[in-house]
Amino acid sequence: AQSVAQPEDQVNVAEGNPLTVKCTYSVSGNPYLFWYVQYPNRGLQFLLKYITGDNLVKGSYGFEAEFNKSQTSFHLKKPSALVSDSALYFCAVRDRNRDDKIIFGKGTRLHILP
Amino acid sequence: GAGVSQTPSNKVTEKGKYVELRCDPISGHTALYWYRQSLGQGPEFLIYFQGTGAADDSGLPNDRFFAVRPEGSVSTLKIQRTERGDSAVYLCASSLMAGGGSYEQYFGPGTRLTVT
Numbered sequence: 461a462q463s464v465a466q467p468e469d470q471v472n473v474a475e476g477n478p479l480t481v482k483c484t485y486s487v488s489g490n491p492y493l494f495w496y497v498q499y500p501n502r503g504l505q506f507l508l509k510y511i512t513g514d515n516l517v518k519g520s521y522g523f524e525a526e527f528n529k530s531q532t533s534f535h536l537k538k539p540s541a542l543v544s545d546s547a548l549y550f551c552a553v554r555d556r557n558r559d560d561k562i563i564f565g566k567g568t569r570l571h572i573l574p
Numbered sequence: 575g576a577g578v579s580q581t582p583s584n585k586v587t588e589k590g591k592y593v594e595l596r597c598d599p600i601s602g603h604t605a606l607y608w609y610r611q612s613l614g615q616g617p618e619f620l621i622y623f624q625g626t627g628a629a630d631d632s633g634l635p636n637d638r639f640f641a642v643r644p645e646g647s648v649s650t651l652k653i654q655r656t657e658r659g660d661s662a663v664y665l666c667a668s669s670l671m672a673g674g675g676s677y678e679q680y681f682g683p684g685t686r687l688t689v690t
Contacts, residue, residue, distance in 0.1 A: 464616075492676050494678060503578075503665070503681040503682055504617070504665070504667075504681040505681070506678040506679070509676070509678055511676045550617070561619045561632070561633065562607075562619070562679065563619065564609075564617045564618075564619075565616050566614070566615055566616045567614075
C-alpha cells in the first residue's frame with residue numbers, strides 16, 4: 461500500500477530565504493508524485509507533479525520539487541520565499557502500476573516571516 | 575471556466591440524521607473523488623468513480639457511507655445515521671481520467687459537516 465510522510469508539522473522561513481518542505485513516500489511500484497497547496501478558507505490547489513523524465517520538476521508560483529528515487533523523496537523547494545507563500549502544503553503519491561487512489565500526507569504548515 | 579463546486583458549503587445536522595453532500599465536477603472530467611479532511615490532517619481518501627462506476631470504495635469507513643454518480647457527472651455522498659465523529663470537511667475532486675494516474679486533481683471548496 462502507498463504511504464506518504466511529511467516529517468515536519470511546521471516550517472518557518474524568513475522572507476527571501478530558500479525554503480524546503482520535505483516529503484518521503486512508499487509505493488510497491490513506480491510513483492506519480494504531487495504537491496498541493498491549501499490557503500485559508502480555500503480548496504486545495506495543484507502545484508506540480510512528477511510523472512517521468514527530469515527529476516527536477518517546476519511548477520506554479522516559482523516552486524520546484526526534486527524526485528530522488530534512491531531516497532524515495534520528493535521535497536518541495538523555492539529559491540526565495542515570499543510572505544504570500546504561507547499556507548498548508550500537501551504531498552501526495554499514486555502507484556503508477558495500479559489504477560488506484562492517491563494518498564496524501566498530513567500536511568506541512570509553511571510560515572514565511574516578514 | 576467553472577471549477578468543481580460543492581453544495582452545501584456548510585451543513586449542521588443532529589446525530590442520527592441522514593445527509594447528502596453534492597459535488598459538481600469540471601465538465602469533461604471522467605474521474606471523481608471524495609475525501610474527508612479532519613482538522614490538522616491531510617485529505618483521507620473515501621471513494622473514486624471512473625464514469626458512473628465506483629472504481630475503488632475502499633476508503634469508505636463503514637456501511638453508513640454511500641456515494642453515487644448515476645450519469646457520470648454529478649455525485650452525491652450519502653451518510654446515514656450520522657455520528658459526531660463524522661464531523662469534518664468533505665472534499666470532492668475531479669480529473670480528466672483515473673486510469674494512467676498522471677492527471678492532477680482539481681478540488682472543490684469542500685462541505686463542512688458538523689454533527690451535533
